[in-house]
Amino acid sequence: MRHATPAATVGVVGGGQLARMLGEAAGPLGVEVVASDPTPDCPAAPVVRDQVVGDFDDYETVLELAERADVLTYEIELADPDALQRASEATATPVHPDPETLRTIQDKLVQDRALADAGIPVPAFRGADTAAELRAAGEELGWPLMLKAREGGYDGRGNFPVEAPDDAAEAIAETGPAVVEELVDFERELAVIGVKGDEEVRAFPVTETVHEEEILRELVTPARTDPAVRERAREVAFDVLDTLDGRGVYGIELFEVDGEILVNEIAPRPHNSGHWTIEGARSSQFEQHARAVLGWPLGSAERRAPSVTTNILGDVDEPGAAELSGVEPVLEESTASLHWYGKREVRPLRKMGHVTLSDADSDAETLLARARELRDGMTFR
């Protein structure tokens, strides 16, 4: 490779906060980003070379990206594997991760089957298209259950706990064709961000993820669990990466159950659980993704310091103009870094930004307590 200008260009389907942070990481490397998004002036727009306005699954839009880029990628599971594949073939622009990997991950039943077939530990699961099938699955797996829409879900959307057989009809009406999983009584949730490069595979240190109402709220790194559990989580993550095709960053969500690890879900892209890496690791997940999809050498995934991230979520009842107050204490905190996603509208529980506290001279518990204070001091109301 030679480092040249005009720069290598990454075309990204999706222009949300992940594309924005990809753009922020790409600049120093001399890499340019062009993102497609249906919403004009998407979050990525102010920090990338250009936005192509178009739907995630619109072929002409993906084709335009492919024509302008050296490599195609995507930051959202709503990208269309067929459109990516066709645009890639029409322009000889490679696409990473492999659209087949995206296709597998898009269907949560297919994803569970692929993992189970590869010998990866996953919660017990069944397919269910009807209330009767859901009730039958409950007979086998026990109640309550976790019901997940097979398609269209990501970041907890489309997931519903189901308490009892009587709730089956209402629940399946919400999801449509679904995968039913045993509701795992986990000690905690963990995540590993993995990176597949041209000839190497790396993984960041294990993060602890704290969810409420299916929405990710907080990250704690290192995860507050046994070193042996962290080691096992990384082993499983490398096994998962082995089953996936194509270069790039993958978010691997895990359950810790009685010291064992089960795989919950995989995202074929940078993931909220990796946001701590921007300050907390030598190369961030976004820098790694840019390097990986371009086929460049990967960066170091080593941790620089204990790090805690708290999401800034819409604490409103109704959509409205995005105006956050209470930010000064974040700006004044020496260990804190603000990340604002540039969304114009705040909605209930919408991800609007995040704050990471990272400090080599501190520990995760101390950082977490302070992060919660800072978060609780901010409001959109």
Add this chain to the structure above:
Amino acid sequence: MRHATPAATVGVVGGGQLARMLGEAAGPLGVEVVASDPTPDCPAAPVVRDQVVGDFDDYETVLELAERADVLTYEIELADPDALQRASEATATPVHPDPETLRTIQDKLVQDRALADAGIPVPAFRGADTAAELRAAGEELGWPLMLKAREGGYDGRGNFPVEAPDDAAEAIAETGPAVVEELVDFERELAVIGVKGDEEVRAFPVTETVHEEEILRELVTPARTDPAVRERAREVAFDVLDTLDGRGVYGIELFEVDGEILVNEIAPRPHNSGHWTIEGARSSQFEQHARAVLGWPLGSAERRAPSVTTNILGDVDEPGAAELSGVEPVLEESTASLHWYGKREVRPLRKMGHVTLSDADSDAETLLARARELRDGMTFR
């Protein structure tokens, strides 16, 4: 303040690497940058909201920036204080640092006088418009001398050492009206990046700067000198900051002479000597500049780790297309971060990028040796 979208916007006169790195730092804060530059598709263009194409001193260009921004600033001394002042008054958009500070700094004789009048230690100096005046200054200050063009010089441009009276005529023909300074027999050169905020003043740790042929080559932080000298350098830097008007980042270049500190030059903007802060400090000089000019709380200027920066300069004899080879070892080095400025043309000694090595578990000497190896492995030839 409330953190809102549309974001606060900083209008920058100049779209070179300093505006580019300002844009890279502004994104996470939710701050947008619009830069003006005479060269279409300037280095900052791919990572900022927009470029206005126009000369640094063109009033209409500055006015357009002012109309689009919440605050005006500049990344180059070639900005025009009058145009900034007029555009600011016409639009009620504040400009930082104060155009009067820029005016003082633009004229090196006026700068030296202002510092001397404030009791800041500077090398002995005289004004010289003619060869006769230069020779007379040499009688007083001794030979050799440093001759600096009063106007139009920055980053070592316009500076010429003069060996003897016989060279006076040729030298002054190069500079025009000049300031003549004693050639200081320094132990080393140091620099401090200072930040003036709304109600607070901060300074980053002292950096050692290594120049060759008047061009900055390397930064070493912490500077390899006595702690007492570093402390004195910071004292002098705070004294200098006291003399300057307007918020923002200032680069303060210093000489260490027999354990004493003399001020060499001031830049009213982020400065090459502060590039190590991107990885090596909690908040970079670019983040600090964005915060400062907007009147936001300043970030922490604390060092995160020993850090060394080496500039990537054009190692060519003639201008040509910018294509750098030998970058892989930089990308593979776990402690190294590449910064590529996106310039299309390489020229002899042109600043094309830089590499910073930062590592809490290492020391400056070790990092410097490795940085030199990496730099020497890269070439535009």
